[in-house]
Amino acid sequence: MNVVITGVSSGFGYEMAKIFVRAGHTVIGVARRQDRLEAIRTELGERFYGFELDVSNRANAETVVTEIISQFGHVDILVNNAGLALGLEGAHEANYDDWQTMVQTNVLGLISLTQLFLPYMAERNEGYVINMGSIAGNWPYPGGNVYGATKAFVKQFSLNLRADLFGKNIRVTNVEPGLCGETEFSNVRFKGDDDKAAALYQNAHPVTGKDIADIVFWLANQPKHININQIEIMPTSQTFGGLRVHYAE
Template sequence: MSWTDRTVMITGATAGFGTAIARRFAALGARLVLCGRRADRLAALAAELAPAPVHAAPLDVRDRAAIAAFVAALPPAFAAIDLLVNNAGLALGLDRADRADPDDWDTMIDTNLRGLVQVTRAVLPGMVARDRGHIVNIGSVAGSHPYPGGNVYGATKAAVAQFSYNLQADLVATRLRVTNIEPGLCGGSEFSQVRFHGDEGRAAQVYAGTEPLTAEDIAETVVWAASQPPHVNIGRIELTPICQAPGGLVVHRRV
């Protein structure tokens, strides 16, 4: 499959997975629609990827009106999205549910779930009208495997998984594809720094003694799923580093 005549839209392109995915598709010659909240990083990334064709503009996926305006304002050369990568997302906090910050919960729900479904809704009609397109959602193993402190973050990623399955059901009479990619422990991004509100020491402890996945591993997985023959849909991919495995149910024993 050649990507030189295809347009890829990536949310949350200003760091981590999003930046790595943008670099990977730029190397393949795709046209890129890049968005994120930090305009300076978007401009720097667009300059780095030159001469790849890039349309980059700020977007906060928590703002439904802004999403609609962003998609409506796409230049003609970038307006027909072939691949949407719903990457924007974050985790905040690792406190037990009764101690968690409700503002953190709202931010995760608004970004990881509301933002993802609203961006999808804005792009989807064009894909259906053209009868081609692929939606790749970046989920998490936290949507399948609970852990203490994961509460609302895990719930949003479980919802992303179910939304992905339901999209497949809705679109079964079309030639559109939907993939949910669920990474496990992954370093080389701002994920843990954001989760712990900038506490670099606590963030570093997450990866101590491990060889985690990298953002480039996730980018390669997205490219692989999106490069399958048009009749093949890769519905779900769970990937973890070899140092990570499901740990079973939590049991607390009273003495």
């Protein structure tokens, strides 16, 4: 299989690249950091190909997708993994630039790559789009504001893709992780404050990047007549929060 993975330079994407390459598949990794792409190529070998791209840059995405199709002929799986959260402030205190960056990457970047690859899948009448959503798209929490909204978009977009692709042999899944450690996610969210990021996971036994990669690999290897619409994953230590009431004096 030819597997495109965005946000491949770390976290879920990196773990996915390892598992697919080691299973004998070709991974076409997309990321902003050229140095990381080169390091992964050195580690994983000739089945890994890196393309430098900020997915929110539409013009560059068009060029890269054209190059990928020209070089590899087709793409079997697109994993829209690139995404980020910034800040955990309440909406009344949040930074608008952070909101805009999350929308540009989590929403516009995801739909851009999907819209560019999907016609080639439709022409072959075969393919698989795996979107990385989040439980934040299902369950609100303080400070989740725009991040949660972007992941709610990913959920509904994934469902609507399935509706649009009725009659096509193209599968779509939204993968919705909960608390995940051993990635750069919280370091990015807290803008490099490693202590604050580490405190979030201390004694929490979170899901890991490898756990999510294993699930994505499992999805990719399901029979082609099966579509998993969405799959929500939490660590055993995490569950749904109760409704809260604030009693003002």
